[in-house]
C-alpha cells in the first residue's frame with residue numbers, strides 16, 4: 100500500500116547540450132526515473148559561450164546551491180574532446196563549498212553523454228566519474244542494461260558505464276532506440292538506488308559542526324545557502340531598524356562591492372539574470388536579519404511581509420515570478436515561518452541601477 104505521507108524521491112537530471120542530443124537522452128533518463136515512482140526535475144547548466152546557444156529552450160537553469168536538495172542526480176553532457184563540456188566543468192567547479200561541507204556525500208549519481216563518432220566516450224564518462232568520486236557520491240553504472248533488446252545491425256552508443264549516443268553515425272536517427280532504451284533503464288536504476296537511500300537519513304558532516312538543535316543552520320547547510328557579509332549603509336541610515344518585535348530591512352542586489360546584473364529587466368538584462376539578482380538581494384536581507392538577531396536566526400518568529408521593486412520596462416508582467424526567487428529562499432530557510440504577505444511593483448529606475456530592491460519586515464523574539 101503506498102504511504103501517502105511519504106515525500107516523493109526527487110532526482111535532478113542536470114545536463115548540458117549544444118545541439119540537443121544530450122537533452123533527448125535526458126528525457127529518456129527522466130522517463131526511467133518516473134517509471135519507478137520518483138520525481139524527475141530536468142534542468143540545464145548555463146552556456147558559457149554566448150555564440151553557442153543551449154539547445155534545450157525552456158528548460159530552467161540549475162543553480163549550484165540547489166544540488167544538495169535532491170535524492171539523486173543524473174549528469175548529462177555532450178562529449179567534447181573525450182571529456183564533459185567546458186560549461187559543465189565550470190558548473191561543477193562551483194561546487195567546492197558543497198564538497199568541503201560533505202553535502203553531496205552518499206548521494207546517488209549517474210552519467211550519460213551524447214557523442215559524435217563516439218571517440219573517447221567511455222573515457223569521458225570515467226573522467227566525469229572522478230568529480231563525483233571526489234564528492235563521495237554513490238555512482239550507478241549501467242552494466243549490460245538494454246543488451247537483451249540491443250539492435251545489432253547499427254553501431255550503438257550503449258556502454259557499461261552509462262548511456263551515450265553516437266550522434267554522427269549513419270544508419271538511424273539519434274539517439275537510436277537502443278540508446279534511448281539504455282538511458283531509460285539507467286534512469287530507473289538510479290531511481291531505485293535513490294529511493295532506497297532516501298529512506299536512510301543522510302548525515303551531513305561539516306567542517307564546522309552545527310548544533311543538532313539548530314534546524315535553521317542545518318537546513319541552510321543542506322540547501323547550500325551561504326549568507327554574504329552585511330552590506331554597509333551608503334548614507335545616513337542603518338542596515339535595519341527594530342520597532343518592538345518588528346525588524347525593517349531594505350536591500351538591493353549588491354554582491355562583493357558591486358551590483359549583480361544591473362539594468363532594466365528584459366531590456367538590458369535577462370529574466371534569468373534578474374532572478375539571480377533577486378536571490379542575491381534576499382541573501383543580503385537575510386544577512387542583515389541575522390545581524391539583527393545577534394547571529395541567531397532561530398529567534399525569527401515569522402516573515403511578515405516582502406515587497407519587491409523591479410526595474411522594468413512598461414508592459415512587463417512577470418514581477419511575481421521574479422519575486423518567487425526571494426520567497427522560495429525565505430521559505431527554504433525558515434520553513435512555514437518564512438511564509439509571508441507579499442507585494443511586487445515595477446519601477447522606472449532603482450538606486451545604483453540595481454534591477455531589484457526588496458523591503459522586508461520580520462517579527463523576531
Ligand SMILES: Cc1cc2nc3c(=O)[nH]c(=O)nc-3n(C[C@H](O)[C@H](O)[C@H](O)COP(=O)(O)O)c2cc1C
Nearest residue numbers: 117118119120121177180181214215216217218266
Ligand atoms: C568541441 C567539440 C569536441 C567534440 N569532441 C568529441 C569527441 O571527443 N568525441 C566524440 O565522439 N564527439 C565529439 N564531439 C561531437 C559531440 O559530442 C556531438 O556533436 C554531440 O552529439 C553533441 O551533444 P549535444 O547534441 O547534446 O550538444 C565534439 C564536438 C565539439 C563541438
